[in-house]
Amino acid sequence: MADVAAKAGVSRALVSIIFRGRPGASQETRERVLRVADEIGYHPDSAARLLARGRSRTLGVMFTVHQTFHSDLIAGIYPEAERLGYDVLLSAATHGRGEAKAVEALLSHRCEAVILLGSGAEAAYFDELARRAVTVSVSRRTPQAHVDFVHSAEGKGVRQAMDYLVELGHRRIVHIDGGRGPGSAERRRAYRAAMRRHGLEAEVRVIPGEHTEESGIDTGRLLLAERDRGLPLPTAVLAGNDRCAWGLLMTLTRAGVDVPGDLSVVGYDDSHLSHLMPIGLTTVRQDAVLMAEHAVRFAVERLEHEGAEPREAVLDPKLVVRGTSGPPPGGSA
Structure with missing residues (x-):
């Protein structure tokens, strides 16, 4: 500030007033000081000023x-x-x-x-x-x-997804658990409660997982292996989050499974990539x-x-x- 003051022909105190945006300097003086500061590359250190105030x-x-x-x-x-x-x-x-x-x-x-x-x-x-x-x-x-x-409200979001799937006619609905991820316990409880409420308790199936693409990939491989042994695929999967849903989608579609013709997939989060995929992901949106x-x-x-x-x-x-x-x-x- 002393350098700016000397070159602009004003006091250091006036330079301080101008950079703090306080009244006390004419518009002409203010513009001259700011121009000089720009010429010599001076910028106030706002972090230092704040730390000085605690x-x-x-x-x-x-x-x-x-x-x-x-x-x-x-x-x-x-x-x-x-x-x-x-x-x-x-x-x-x-x-x-x-x-x-x-x-x-x-x-x-x-x-x-x-x-x-x-x-x-x-x-x-x-x-x-x-x-x-x-x-x-x-x-x-x-x-x-x-x-x-x-x-x-994790439970409310899962209930919306489950009610929607059941209204479409789905009965064999599987949930990929999010492990210790945020909201996972609430989503898992809400899935079980929704299946019971719709009279589908015998169809409840929670597959252990995490909030990662790898978890969805592993679940996809598991379901495909079961299909190869003659077991039917579920008709819908509620994934723990969008990343898990993407991994599942990638594995199933590469194996020729028609989504949603053979199996529906629902995620959770509505992260910014959900609508950018070749096929948009049905998901529960958190704002x-x-x-x-x-x-x-x-x-x-x-x-x-x-x-x-x-x-x-x-x-x-x-x-x-x-x-x-x-x-x-x-x-x-």
């Missing part, structure tokens, strides 16, 4: 690299954070870099709050983290943990933008209102019907 105004976001739905959430986090005057710092969890390490990186960069996307952590970790920074968990709810939660906005607002409100208690937002999902679902072979019941 604030970073930065939200840290922990996400998983290969989860496409996390990309949709991040796309919604940035504009809402910027609207509220906060920066965003990302840190990824990968196969060789666990969640805890990703979160520690965010805290070491002085993030004031941490937003966890699809965390697999237990309540004890959430509570420990909450003592160090404002914490928001998106997609995963852990009762009793002292953090904010944002998630969809990523709305979830992201709630997460950012929860974090900011607790940062700016000391003593505010954590909150929970439960958002309604919606079934989106595309090309991978239809009546079972032989038509509707």
